[in-house]
Amino acid sequence: MRRYRCNCGHVWRQDTTLAAEPRAKLLHRGLRWALEAIVVQHLTVARVAEGLGVAWNTANDAVLAEGKRVLIDDVGRFDNVLVIGVDEHVWCHTRRGDKYAS
Template sequence: MVAHLTVARVAEGLGVAWDTANNAVLAEGKRLLINDPTRFEGVKVIGVDEHVLRHTRHGDKDVTVIIALTPVRDGAGPARLLDMVEGRSKAAFKTWLADRDDAFRDAVEVVAMDGFTGFKTAPAEKIPDAVTVMHPFHVVRLAGDALDRRRRPQGAHRAHHPGPDPEEASR
């Protein structure tokens, strides 16, 4: 974890099987992160997003990832992982918020997320004073997608107007 190595590289370096290295990494991650009660101290800005942890023959294994963005906002350092919760749903995030104490929920000022409705409604119900915002990455992606849908096929423009397409140039 500290050296940002993949499990495969750790296993190779230690000369053990992938499963053995993975179990050790998970145990150490739990010891350093999940069992650390101070990880929630000073958190005022959180980010939430989904991640496909594993692709299986029977569908994807989605998790909800919650990170502390306070250090980024305050210019004090990088974001840090707070937790990962199984599933990608309003219920998963709402349950995670409900499991936090009142002091934590009262301290959260901002929740950054993608456009998933469940992620927006969960904080509205559990931390109603927090402002919900869309993470800048998702704003830019949505704007780019909207431009792509609106853009005319280049051939259609050139058939009627020779020369450069002003919409393509502005994009």
């Protein structure tokens, strides 16, 4: 963070509020990249953490919070949805046949 000092003794710092939340460990752009990397590119949290240069827990907590904010907390995410379909899923293969999740 840049720090400036005037000849009069006044000191001020660069405004970073648009780049990151207060006390955040990652910038907004890094959070967006991490979320897209996991959701779209199917990267693991370990790879995302490595790419961001942070610990696994830091990346995981940040991605979960950003995902909640961007995806889950969006009240209008189902506005144009008419039908939600559920595919069958075999959860247990047995000799007598498969058991499906209901």
